Amino acid sequence: MDFALARSAHDALRKVAEIITMERTQYVVEADIKGFFDHVDHSWMVRFLEHRINDERFMRTVQRFLKAGVIEDGAVRASEEGTPQGGLVSPCLANVYLHYVLDLWFEKLFAFTCTGKARLVRYADDFVACFSTREDAERYLRELQERLGKFGLEVEPTKTRLIRFGSKASQRSYLDRLRRPETFSFLGFTHYVGKSRKGGFLVGRKTDRKRMSKKLKELNVKMANLRLQGGKAMVTYAQQHLRGHVNYYAVSGNKEAVEDYYYNLSRVLHKWLNRRSQRKSLTWARFNAIFVKGGLLPRPRLVHNLYNFPGFVPL
Numbered sequence: 001m002d003f004a005l006a007r008s009a010h011d012a013l014r015k016v017a018e019i020i021t022m023e024r025t026q027y028v029v030e031a032d033i034k035g036f037f038d039h040v041d042h043s044w045m046v047r048f049l050e051h052r053i054n055d056e057r058f059m060r061t062v063q064r065f066l067k068a069g070v071i072e073d074g075a076v077r078a079s080e081e082g083t084p085q086g087g088l089v090s091p092c093l094a095n096v097y098l099h100y101v102l103d104l105w106f107e108k109l110f111a112f113t114c115t116g117k118a119r120l121v122r123y124a125d126d127f128v129a130c131f132s133t134r135e136d137a138e139r140y141l142r143e144l145q146e147r148l149g150k151f152g153l154e155v156e157p158t159k160t161r162l163i164r165f166g167s168k169a170s171q172r173s174y175l176d177r178l179r180r181p182e183t184f185s186f187l188g189f190t191h192y193v194g195k196s197r198k199g200g201f202l203v204g205r206k207t208d209r210k211r212m213s214k215k216l217k218e219l220n221v222k223m224a225n226l227r228l229q230g231g232k233a234m235v236t237y238a239q240q241h242l243r244g245h246v247n248y249y250a251v252s253g254n255k256e257a258v259e260d261y262y263y264n265l266s267r268v269l270h271k272w273l274n275r276r277s278q279r280k281s282l283t284w285a286r287f288n289a290i291f292v293k294g295g296l297l298p299r300p301r302l303v304h305n306l307y308n309f310p311g312f313v314p315l
Contacts, residue, residue, distance in 0.1 A: 009187045010251065010304045012123040016130070016186060017203040018309040019119045025130040026166040027137040030184040031144060032159035036125045037090065040097050041152040042066050048100045065089060094125060101151045102127065110140065121186075128186050137162050167201040169193045194253065202307070207249050207257040215245070216264055223272040231273055235296065238269045242297060250303040258300045266297060 019025055033039075042063070049062060106120045106129070116132035118140070129144075131137040141162055145155055164172060169181035170193055176182075181193040188211050194204025219241060226234045242265055250258050270287045291297045 007123075009123050009248075010306065012121055013187055013189065013205070013251070014306045014309055016121050016128060016191070017306055018312070019121065019130050020166055020203050021201070022309070022311055023117050023119065023130070024132055024166065025117070025119075026164065026168055027131045027134055027162060028165040028184050029129045029131070029137050029141055029144075029162050030160065030186065031127065031129075031141075032156040033125055033148065034154050034156040036153065037094060039152050039154075040094060044101075044151050045093060045097055048096055051100075062089075062093070066093075091124060097151075098122065098125060098127075101148065101153070105147055110143065123187060126187055128184065134162075165191075165193060170201075188249070189251075189254070202253075204253050205251060205306070206254050207261065212257070212261060216261075216268065219265065220268050220272075223268055227272055227276060231276060234269065234272060235291075238265060239297065241265070242300075246300045247303055250300050252302065252304070252306045255300075255302070262297070262300055266291065269297075 020028070045066065046059065046063060050059065053059065103120070103122060106118075111118045111120075114131070114133075114136040116136055117130075118132075118136055119130045121128055121130070129137070129140055131140065141160070148154055163182040163184055164176060165181060165184065173179070173181045183190050183192045185191070185208055188208050189205040190208050192204045192206070194202050196202050219238075222237065222241075223234055226237055242262065245261060245265075246258060249261070266287070269291070270282065270284060273287070274282050292299075
């Protein structure tokens, strides 16, 4: 079992690729917990924390934080479950909760009863399980729902499934009556069965299409709101936004999707720069010369090599 402790999301992505490639994974279970942050059981949370912390004042502070509630229509509503949205401590508490509910159960109990290899990779509330046999994967899917139910949680059925994924998925996809192997989502990336330049198996990744579309819509709204502040504010925000996107999504094999986002961001910026007045003064050719060739919107580059794990040589 592997989970992120003082590690980044890219470490988790790299670990998934390493497990699938080097440990002969053939089945993956992707699961999503329905409204996780809204359904954390307070009594279980306190019990989990008391397992390691013996400070009554600290525990009282945590309990007050959990019951702080939220403001709705100007009125404070106390919360009986879940962690306060936007609270700085909420992600930490949620991580503790899933450590006991999911990580330890998988590592100490479930994996020991599997006939083949079984690995779990989790980052925050996003996790996938990798198996070498279908029987283990199917049993995990059943027992996961039972396990979560004991702690007031449940899986989102529309986002939870078992798929064939691994080095043999392409030639065996006909058994599932599919033209090509299925994909799964993890940490904002769609993972697919890919091929190296020499035709060997590797884990491919591309930006999740729904997430990319959502970000572009939010960018468009932000640019519209910045129009009154002037072109400089719009350009500065576009640069920061692009830098953040590239720093996360510019990973091995995702060049095409990052380039596509770069192009769409350029179009959004060009559109709103031209809407500062009734007269269009910035042609696409001039925009390209200033922002693209001029370097105001630097071209994306590879930031994270996710294939640099021990023993991997692309064939």
